[in-house]
Amino acid sequence: MELRPGGSLISPRGRVYLLGERLGDGSFGDVFDAVGPFDQRCAVKVFRPRLHQAAVREQWLKEASRLYQLRHPHIVYVYDYFEVAGLFFLVMERCDHTLEVMLSAPFTDRLVIEIMRQLLFAAQYLSDNEVLHNDIHAGNVLVVQGQNLIAKLSDLGIAQDLSGRPSVRPEMVQHRIMAPELVRGGYSTKQSDLYQLGLLMYHMHTAESAIDTSGGYDAMIEQIHEGVPRARAEALRTPLGEIIAVMLRRHEQYRFASPAQVWEELRRLQSWTEEHEPEVLSRNTAPLPPVATDDPDAAPDTIRDINRGDRRTIPVPPPLGPGGTKLQ
Numbered sequence: 001m002e003l004r005p006g007g008s009l010i011s012p013r014g015r016v017y018l019l020g021e022r023l024g025d026g027s028f029g030d031v032f033d034a035v036g037p038f039d040q041r042c043a044v045k046v047f048r049p050r051l052h053q054a055a056v057r058e059q060w061l062k063e064a065s066r067l068y069q070l071r072h073p074h075i076v077y078v079y080d081y082f083e084v085a086g087l088f089f090l091v092m093e094r095c096d097h098t099l100e101v102m103l104s105a106p107f108t109d110r111l112v113i114e115i116m117r118q119l120l121f122a123a124q125y126l127s128d129n130e131v132l133h134n135d136i137h138a139g140n141v142l143v144v145q146g147q148n149l150i151a152k153l154s155d156l157g158i159a160q161d162l163s164g165r166p167s168v169r170p171e172m173v174q175h176r177i178m179a180p181e182l183v184r185g186g187y188s189t190k191q192s193d194l195y196q197l198g199l200l201m202y203h204m205h206t207a208e209s210a211i212d213t214s215g216g217y218d219a220m221i222e223q224i225h226e227g228v229p230r231a232r233a234e235a236l237r238t239p240l241g242e243i244i245a246v247m248l249r250r251h252e253q254y255r256f257a258s259p260a261q262v263w264e265e266l267r268r269l270q271s272w273t274e275e276h277e278p279e280v281l282s283r284n285t286a287p288l289p290p291v292a293t294d295d296p297d298a299a300p301d302t303i304r305d306i307n308r309g310d311r312r313t314i315p316v317p318p319p320l321g322p323g324g325t326k327l328q
Helices: 053-069 109-128 180-185 190-206 217-226 228-236 239-247 259-266
Strands: 008-010 016-025 029-035 041-047 078-084 087-093 141-144 150-153
Touching: 016 041, 041 053, 053 078, 053 087, 109 150, 109 190, 109 239, 109 259, 180 190, 180 217, 190 228, 190 239, 190 259, 217 228, 228 239, 239 259
Parallel strands: none
Antiparallel strands: 008 016, 016 029, 029 041, 041 087, 078 087, 141 150
C-alpha cells in the first residue's frame, strides 16, 4: 500500500482521510498531515511492519490504547486507530511542531515555567493513573501555537503501567535520557519521569543538553553515574537551575516526590508570581521527609531562597559502582 502526499486513506469504518505533507518519519513509519471526514485537521501516524509485524502491532496497540484512554488537555488526543493492508494507523490531533524545533536559543524563565506547568500537569495525570511515560524529551512534546502556547506529551509507545508496583523494567529507553536508576539497576520509577523532565527543563533554560552526547554511549553513562547533569544545573546558579538540580539527583528518593511538588516550587519563582494574584499563591505544601543528619554522605543541596518555602538540605549519596563500591 503506497502512502503519499495528495493521496487518501480509507479506514475499515469507511472514514476517508486526505493525506497532506509528510511531517516526519522514524524507525517504525511516517507521520502525515491530513484532513479528516469532518474537514478537521489531524495527523495520521503509520506504523510499517517491514520485518517484525508482530512486534510493530504490539507497539502500535500499546500506544493506541493508552492514548485513546488517557484524556488530558496536555496529552495528544487520538481520534481513531485501525489496521489496513498490513499497516497500522493512529489518527491524532494535529499540532504545529515539536518542542525540539524551538531549542536553538534559551527560553525566558516565564516561558520555561509555563511549559513545565503544562507538562507537569500531564505527568501528574499519568502518575495518578499509574503510568510511566519513560520517553520524555523535546521530540515527544508537541506544540500548538496560538494566543497561548500549548504543549502536549505524545508517543506513549514504551510507557508502562505500574499497577501498584514501585518500579518497572522498561524494554527500551533512549540513552541520552536514561535516569541513573535505570543505568545502575535496570529499573524505572515515577521519579524517572521527573529526571527526564529535569533534562528537558535544563535544555529549555540553556539551549544546551545537560548530557554531552558527542562521546558515545560509554561517555554518556559515565556522566549519568557521576551526576554531571545535576552539577551543571547547580553551576547555573539561577532559581530555575536550583530546581532542575533537585530533579536531576542521582538517587530517585532524593528528588521531588511528584510532579505536583515540582510545580509548588516553580510557582513561587518571581518570574511567575509577578504576573499572578498573591492569594492564588498561598497554598500549603507537603513537607519534605526529614534529613538524616548523621549521614556521612550528606551533601549541601538546598534551594536557598527563603521566599520559596522551608526546604532543607537533602543528602545525596554518591552512586555505587561495580561490586557496590562508591564512585569517587
